[in-house]
Amino acid sequence: MIHLPKQETKTMVAVHGWSGILLGLLLYAVVLTGTAAVFAEEIGAWSAGHVATQSAFERPMADTLRRLGDETPARYREAVDLFETGDHDLGLFFHRHEMDGGELISRGLFYVVGQDGRVIHRQAGTNEDVYGARNDNALSAFLVDTHVRLHVPNPWGLLLTGILGLSMLVAAISGLLIHRHLFKDIFTLRRSGSAVLANRDAHSVAGTWSLPFAFVLAFTGSFFSFFGTVGMPVVAMAAFGGNVQALTEAVYGNPGKPDPRPVAIGNMDRINADAIARAGAIPTFVTIENFGRADAKVTTYHPPKTAAIAPMSLLYDGATAAFLQEKPLIGPKPSAGGTLAAIMSPLHFGNFAGLLSKAIWFGLGFAMCYVTYTGIRLWLVRREGGVRSFAWLERTNMVVGLGLPFALAASAAAFLLAMPLGSATWWTPAGFLTGTALAIGAGALAPDTARLGAWLRSATGALLLVLPPLRLLTGGPGWGAALAAGQPIIVTLDIAFLLAGAWMLWQLRGPVGAPRPSRALQAAE
Amino acid sequence: MTLITLLAILVSAALILLLGLGDPKRRRAARQGQGHGARLRQLLAVGGFLPGLNFILYGDAAAFLLWLGGTAVAGWVVTLVLASRSDPKGVCCEGAKAGKGHN
Numbered sequence: 108m109i110h111l112p113k114q115e116t117k118t119m120v121a122v123h124g125w126s127g128i129l130l131g132l133l134l135y136a137v138v139l140t141g142t143a144a145v146f147a148e149e150i151g152a153w154s155a156g157h158v159a160t161q162s163a164f165e166r167p168m169a170d171t172l173r174r175l176g177d178e179t180p181a182r183y184r185e186a187v188d189l190f191e192t193g194d195h196d197l198g199l200f201f202h203r204h205e206m207d208g209g210e211l212i213s214r215g216l217f218y219v220v221g222q223d224g225r226v227i228h229r230q231a232g233t234n235e236d237v238y239g240a241r242n243d244n245a246l247s248a249f250l251v252d253t254h255v256r257l258h259v260p261n262p263w264g265l266l267l268t269g270i271l272g273l274s275m276l277v278a279a280i281s282g283l284l285i286h287r288h289l290f291k292d293i294f295t296l297r298r299s300g301s302a303v304l305a306n307r308d309a310h311s312v313a314g315t316w317s318l319p320f321a322f323v324l325a326f327t328g329s330f331f332s333f334f335g336t337v338g339m340p341v342v343a344m345a346a347f348g349g350n351v352q353a354l355t356e357a358v359y360g361n362p363g364k365p366d367p368r369p370v371a372i373g374n375m376d377r378i379n380a381d382a383i384a385r386a387g388a389i390p391t392f393v394t395i396e397n398f399g400r401a402d403a404k405v406t407t408y409h410p411p412k413t414a415a416i417a418p419m420s421l422l423y424d425g426a427t428a429a430f431l432q433e434k435p436l437i438g439p440k441p442s443a444g445g446t447l448a449a450i451m452s453p454l455h456f457g458n459f460a461g462l463l464s465k466a467i468w469f470g471l472g473f474a475m476c477y478v479t480y481t482g483i484r485l486w487l488v489r490r491e492g493g494v495r496s497f498a499w500l501e502r503t504n505m506v507v508g509l510g511l512p513f514a515l516a517a518s519a520a521a522f523l524l525a526m527p528l529g530s531a532t533w534w535t536p537a538g539f540l541t542g543t544a545l546a547i548g549a550g551a552l553a554p555d556t557a558r559l560g561a562w563l564r565s566a567t568g569a570l571l572l573v574l575p576p577l578r579l580l581t582g583g584p585g586w587g588a589a590l591a592a593g594q595p596i597i598v599t600l601d602i603a604f605l606l607a608g609a610w611m612l613w614q615l616r617g618p619v620g621a622p623r624p625s626r627a628l629q630a631a632e
Numbered sequence: 633m634t635l636i637t638l639l640a641i642l643v644s645a646a647l648i649l650l651l652g653l654g655d656p657k658r659r660r661a662a663r664q665g666q667g668h669g670a671r672l673r674q675l676l677a678v679g680g681f682l683p684g685l686n687f688i689l690y691g692d693a694a695a696f697l698l699w700l701g702g703t704a705v706a707g708w709v710v711t712l713v714l715a716s717r718s719d720p721k722g723v724c725c726e727g728a729k730a731g732k733g734h735n
């Protein structure tokens with residue numbers, strides 16, 4: 108592959124190792140939760156027992172929208188967001204945009220309309236209240252929030268995950284440069300004998316197979332983290348005198364001559380039906396600008412069409428419900444920049460081709476977790492017997508590497524127990540912290556790392572096996588009911604948890620710490 | 633589309649399996665004798681890329697990405713399976729080795 112001079116290779120090895128060691132454990136946490144969050148929507152349906160399959164956008168909503176528009180104070184009718192919430196209920200957020208401490212926020216009234224067309228929830232608040240965790244989505248929201256910002260307040264959390272993405276990019280590039288036999292070694296996995304050899308092979312084989320996606324996921328992840336925290340304010344400063352709202356309107360808005368004459372909103376049912384027919388998919392989100400005015404505009408957002416990666420959005424005249432155009436993500440006309448920005452999300456989340464793309468992205472995420480974990484182990488075993496002892500780091504790596512899946516399983520168990528009581532938003536993170544404390548405690552008490560690994564694996568395996576029966580015992584739908592309702596994902600995730608738990612316990616067969624003789628040729632041979 | 637993409641991933645995975653089975657370095661390390669010749673390995677590698685090339689020619693970006701990702705995961709899994717057969721030391725013991733001298 109790429110042959111660097113010896114000194115440069117040494118420098119690259121140091122860059123690769125230290126970038127991994129300094130931020131590797133946090134990176135592992137971000138990648139692992141991101142891997143699970145690929146299935147956030149499905150985990151949400153599984154954990155809350157959602158069995159409805161008819162979308163809120165397929166049900167009549169035009170009269171409800173007009174009625175709620177009339178009931179809402181005029182100051183909150185600047186814009187409306189429509190989206191599905193709960194078990195395919197309809198969420199309507201009438202709001203206005205305002206600046207709050209230098210940050211652009213939305214403030215207004217949020218309504219939830221149930222499947223029978225009645226308003227089942229009404230709340231005043233900001234976008235953070237509306238789109239934050241609720242009792243029924245606390246588990247998936249917790250996973251996503253951990254991945255996006257590690258629960259560190261904005262903008263610091265996003266900046267931290269952005270830096271972690273950059274460090275992953277640095278590790279991927281330096282890894283590519285230092286690996287002299289990228290393709291020659293792609294099938295060489297010597298698992299026993301020398302710890303350095305076993306860990307090096309494990310790290311480099313998983314890293315080589317997933318290398319193109321390490322670039323893609325690291326770059327797109329950093330893009331999302333820095334877009335709002337650095338990119339938007341810098342561009343607003345340079346071109347809009349620091350006015351982020353003006354920048355947002357210029358980039359995402361629909362330019363046109365303002366026409367504030369009061370005109371009732373057009374037939375939303377007609378817009379929904381037309382949008383579904385044109386896009387071939389149900390909208391994931393709908394926005395209405397200038398609600399109740401002659402210049403109202405409706406934008407519907409859809410998943411990508413077959414063979415495409417970029418999501419699709421359609422623009423309608425809000426007053427007449429007439430279709431206007433297919434709308435690019437950025438600006439009023441298609442552009443290379445707009446297309447690039449539009450494909451960032453599907454490339455990062457793998458949500459462009461249903462469950463198949465999600466399953467593949469899950470596999471790639473898992474490979475990257477493995478690369479991070481084995482990379483740290485490799486760094487440690489290379490320093491075994493040195494002047495400095497890194498035993499504490501070896502234990503920490505194991506507590507994080509194996510303790511994090513345990514803590515996530517504990518948060519899922521806490522969610523299942525707390526959701527029927529209405530306190531899942533508190534107990535889900537509490538369950539995670541309890542699991543974390545137990546893993547740290549095990550790390551402190553275990554006589555050796557072999558025992559620690561066995562404890563954490565067996566606890567995680569047992570907890571994963573418990574999740575499906577716990578879901579059923581706490582009122583979740585049974586397999587028959589889920590299948591009859593057309594929700595096979597509930598059954599699929601139950602089976603996945605049972606298999607994962609059984610696999611973890613199966614790995615522990617045989618006495619702990621009894622290495623088998625190696626059949627593999629060692630480096631020294 | 634899904635079925636064709638899955639089929640393409642399976643075809644590439646099968647060729648990767650053949651490549652792995654005959655990989656000279658893997659076979660040497662596992663004391664399994666010599667592997668495939670360079671010509672056969674090149675043919676198998678080119679064959680493995682053909683399904684992806686097909687998606688590029690048809691302009692199906694989504695299927696190409698799925699194929700690329702799916703093949704990468706399949707390649708890793710094939711390597712793990714081959715290693716577990718030729719060098720069947722389970723992960724159960726890695727902690728023991730790493731923990732040696734740290735306690």
